[in-house]
Amino acid sequence: MSETARSDPRIHSVAPAGEPAFQSRIADLLDDVTVPAASSAEGAAAPLPPAGEETPLAMNGAAGRGAVQETAEGGMLPGEPLMGAGRRLLTAAEMTSFLPYKPVDPPSEPEAETPKASLPPAGKLPGTEQVINLRGRSDGVVIEVGRQPWPEILSGLTERLNQSASFFYHSSVALDTGTRPITEGELSQVARVLSEHAMTLGLVRTASERTFQAALAIGMAATLEAPDGSTMAEASRAGSNLAPKPGEEAGYFVFRGYLRSGHRLQRTEHILVLGDINPGAEVISDGDVMVWGRLRGVVHAGAQGNRRALVAALDLEPTQLRIADLFVQGADPKPGQPGRFFWRRSQHKRPEIARWIQGQIVVEEWDVSRPGGLTSLHRQAGRS
Amino acid sequence: MTGTVITVTSGKGGVGKTTTTANLCATLTRLGQRVIAVDADIGLRNLDLVMGLENRILYDSIDVAEGRCTLQQALVRDPRAEFLYLLPAAQTRDKHEISADQLCTICKQLVNLADYVLIDSPAGIEHGFAAAIAPSDRVLIVTTSDVSALRDADKVIYLLERDWQRQPGLVINRFNPRLVNSGEMRGIDDVLDILAIDLMGVVPEDERLMLSTDRGTPAAFDQRMHVRRAYENIALRVMGHNVPLTDYHRPGLWGWLARWFGK
Numbered sequence: 001m002s003e004t005a006r007s008d009p010r011i012h013s014v015a016p017a018g019e020p021a022f023q024s025r026i027a028d029l030l031d032d033v034t035v036p037a038a039s040s041a042e043g044a045a046a047p048l049p050p051a052g053e054e055t056p057l058a059m060n061g062a063a064g065r066g067a068v069q070e071t072a073e074g075g076m077l078p079g080e081p082l083m084g085a086g087r088r089l090l091t092a093a094e095m096t097s098f099l100p101y102k103p104v105d106p107p108s109e110p111e112a113e114t115p116k117a118s119l120p121p122a123g124k125l126p127g128t129e130q131v132i133n134l135r136g137r138s139d140g141v142v143i144e145v146g147r148q149p150w151p152e153i154l155s156g157l158t159e160r161l162n163q164s165a166s167f168f169y170h171s172s173v174a175l176d177t178g179t180r181p182i183t184e185g186e187l188s189q190v191a192r193v194l195s196e197h198a199m200t201l202g203l204v205r206t207a208s209e210r211t212f213q214a215a216l217a218i219g220m221a222a223t224l225e226a227p228d229g230s231t232m233a234e235a236s237r238a239g240s241n242l243a244p245k246p247g248e249e250a251g252y253f254v255f256r257g258y259l260r261s262g263h264r265l266q267r268t269e270h271i272l273v274l275g276d277i278n279p280g281a282e283v284i285s286d287g288d289v290m291v292w293g294r295l296r297g298v299v300h301a302g303a304q305g306n307r308r309a310l311v312a313a314l315d316l317e318p319t320q321l322r323i324a325d326l327f328v329q330g331a332d333p334k335p336g337q338p339g340r341f342f343w344r345r346s347q348h349k350r351p352e353i354a355r356w357i358q359g360q361i362v363v364e365e366w367d368v369s370r371p372g373g374l375t376s377l378h379r380q381a382g383r384s
Numbered sequence: 385m386t387g388t389v390i391t392v393t394s395g396k397g398g399v400g401k402t403t404t405t406a407n408l409c410a411t412l413t414r415l416g417q418r419v420i421a422v423d424a425d426i427g428l429r430n431l432d433l434v435m436g437l438e439n440r441i442l443y444d445s446i447d448v449a450e451g452r453c454t455l456q457q458a459l460v461r462d463p464r465a466e467f468l469y470l471l472p473a474a475q476t477r478d479k480h481e482i483s484a485d486q487l488c489t490i491c492k493q494l495v496n497l498a499d500y501v502l503i504d505s506p507a508g509i510e511h512g513f514a515a516a517i518a519p520s521d522r523v524l525i526v527t528t529s530d531v532s533a534l535r536d537a538d539k540v541i542y543l544l545e546r547d548w549q550r551q552p553g554l555v556i557n558r559f560n561p562r563l564v565n566s567g568e569m570r571g572i573d574d575v576l577d578i579l580a581i582d583l584m585g586v587v588p589e590d591e592r593l594m595l596s597t598d599r600g601t602p603a604a605f606d607q608r609m610h611v612r613r614a615y616e617n618i619a620l621r622v623m624g625h626n627v628p629l630t631d632y633h634r635p636g637l638w639g640w641l642a643r644w645f646g647k
Contacts, residue, residue: 181547210546258580260542261535278538278578 131156134164135176141168142205144176150186154193161197172202181210184218191220213266259283259297266303279319288312298322307356316352316363323356328363387418387495390502390622391520395536397507399528400557403597404587404615405504406434408524410604411612411619413468418498420459422491423473424516425506426482432472436600437462444474449486455493464605467498480511484518491519500622509543517544523552524584524622529559529570534578541581553584555618560589561632572629585618587611588632 131152133144145153161168175190191201204215204222215222253269261280265271270287273295281297283289288310289301295313300322302309307324319330351366392405402425409421423431426446432438443458448471455471462468471490474481487503494501505516517523523544527537537554544550556575563569576583587593590611596603603609604616617627 208546260545261538263542263546276580280535280538281542 132160134160137174139174140202141171141173142176143173145178145180145182147180150189154189157190158193161193161199168197168199170198172200174203174205175201176205177208177211179207181208182206182214183210184214187211187214187220188218213264216266253285261297277313285309291316302356309356311354312351314351315349316354321354321361323354323361326356326359326361328354328361387497387499387501389491389495389519389521390500390524391424391505391516391522392502392524392526393505393513393516393540394507394526394533395509395513395540396527396533399526399533400587401507401526402430402434402504403593404524404526404555404557405431405502406597406602407604407615408619408622409435409468409500409502410462410465410602411615412500412502412622413462413465414604415616415619415623416466417500417623418467419465419500419502420469420471420494420498422471422487422494422501422503424482424487424503424512426473426477426479426512427475428506429473429475431504432460432470433600434597435462435470435602437470437472438600441472444472445487445490446474446477446482448490449482455490469498479506479515482515484515487515488519509540513540517548517550520550522622523548523550524555525552525579525581526555526557527575527579528557529564529575534570534575537579541579551581553582553622554579555584556586558589559586559632564632572632583629584621585614586630586632587614587618 131146131148133146135142135144143157148156173194175187187201187204194201201220204211204220205225206212206215206222207225209224212222212224251269252272253267254272254274255265256274258275259265259273259277259281261278263281264284265273265282266284268286271283271285271289273283273289273291273293276293277283277291277295277297277299279296282300283297284300284303286302286304286306286309289295289299289312291299291311291313293313294315294317295311296317296319298320299311299318301311302324303322305324309323311318311321311323317330321328321330352363353366354361354363356362392401392408394401405421409419413419421431421435422445423429424445425431429444432441437460440460442460443453445458447453448455448458459469459471462470471494491501491503503516503520506512525537525540527533541552544552554576556572559572560569564571572583572586588611590609592609593603593611596606596609603612606612614630617630620627
């Protein structure tokens with residue numbers, strides 16, 4: 001299907017077309033090989049056992065796409081009933097034609113939409129069968145991790161690599177962790193096991209935000225995938241603390257939902273939180289932090305020293321607020337008043353913006369009566 | 385027909401997980417449900433004490449998991465109720481000795497016997513917590529309205545959403561309307577403001593509740609306990625009924641009369 005050409009020369013070079021014995025050995029080592037059509041026909045003498053698994057998936061994918069096209073065309077039929085006076089509902093096919101971007105399907109859509117039929121849906125990782133799956137893909141070898149306890153995964157990986165390490169000698173592999181959340185420590189354990197076998201962990205593919213953060217924290221390249229297989233975020237740069245020009249040109253990372261106690265969100269991009277940041281949570285960005293909600297945790301904007309970073313929130317009551325190299329504590333409770341972290345919903349609270357101005361963090365309320373709402377913003381903009 | 389597994393957890397210790405579990409079990413069985421309570425707090429078992437069943441225990445959940453007895457042998461029947469059984473924890477063993485898989489296997493058998501299986505989770509967020517959450521269909525979080533309990537509950541909700549994809553319900557325990565009315569303690573709205581999950585019920589503070597747990601008689605079996613009503617409301621909400629929230633902010637009949645006569 002989409003795996004027509006093998007871009008990775010490693011697997012190809014050890015399995016030249018004329019040597020079926022070699023091919024069968026690779027097939028033994030990998031649980032699932034996505035082989036181009038030509039070479040699988042040649043390997044018919046030494047059949048690849050898992051190749052059969054691949055076909056029904058691919059068939060489903062093709063059939064599913066066909067069905068989608070049919071319905072889309074059905075909407076475009078000339079006999080389409082009109083809505084009202086010359087107005088009619090747009091069909092999906094028409095919508096896509098003038099949208100500048102590819103519309104994202106909701107996660108409940110059937111899997112058939114994704115072109116990568118060989119990629120299993122992230123939520124349905126093989127949890128029951130195998131601890132470790134080694135899969136040959138067009139872009140190299142992928143290690144898939146099951147749902148078993150971590151020590152089992154590690155020992156399973158070590159075992160598999162002991163059997164077959166010479167094949168992957170000095171190669172870079174990807175780790176697909178699915179929805180399973182993995183900590184920094186666990187990731188570095190995998191990296192260590194791989195390096196013992198002279199391999200490197202080139203990429204962490206995950207559908208879990210937690211794993212993505214862990215990979216970032218220890219400076220690994222990682223991709224965060226949505227449940228439908230599309231990539232939501234990418235961190236190709238190893239060593240995120242070496243940002244070339246922090247914050248300025250970076251995009252936005254949007255977090256929807258609550259950041260609860262113990263949750264740490266660290267990004268090189270600006271962060272936009274649609275929800276509350278509870279006390280005990282930390283938000284760290286190389287750029288700005290904007291919160292459409294209450295900010296009560298610890299926030300650090302411009303973490304790489306960008307003093308032009310700002311923190312804005314509808315309700316700015318942080319435990320601690322840091323911008324670049326400065327920090328301010330949240331207000332201490334007055335004697336006789338109820339203790340800290342005693343939030344009553346304040347009725348007349350205005351949105352506030354905190355900025356670094358002449359060696360101080362200045363917090364300003366949004367003021368409707370001022371032109372533009374904030375004066376310091378204009379001052380800052382005029383100076384720079 | 386299979387039952388529902390509900391894990392009662394909190395993060396912080398001492399907020400009333402065990403008391404809530406015992407009373408909820410007793411109330412559910414009074415409402416005609418078949419209930420089995422499972423104590424997952426291995427090594428620090430309390431549920432049997434609060435339910436007053438300690439002297440009937442022969443086997444425990446680790447004996448079941450390791451195959452020394454059958455599940456039916458380990459279940460302890462509560463003589464005060466129609467269908468209320470307890471699967472006790474081992475006092476002499478350690479939390480690490482029961483795995484999530486073993487507890488899942490046990491619960492899979494239990495849901496065939498009962499309508500509701502309530503698991504009393506240990507405090508903390510380590511191995512024992514994970515084992516108690518793993519078999520659950522629903523999770524109830526018990527919290528009081530003080531800062532440390534709220535912070536821990538918040539962390540537990542975060543863990544549940546992150547690692548287990550569960551949307552928990554909240555039980556606010558030891559709610560003190562007097563302190564809230566005087567503005568010195570967080571009210572229900574303030575708690576929900578922080579935790580932002582579904583409220584399953586509020587249990588007002590009651591000294592006699594402490595006595596009833598001490599004596600091993602869940603409040604649901606005691607006609608004189610007013611706090612029984614609070615548990616009844618929670619149980620009804622667990623069963624899917626829509627029960628309006630009791631308004632503790634009003635002074636109540638006696639407070640109203642006192643104010644009236646005091647004038």
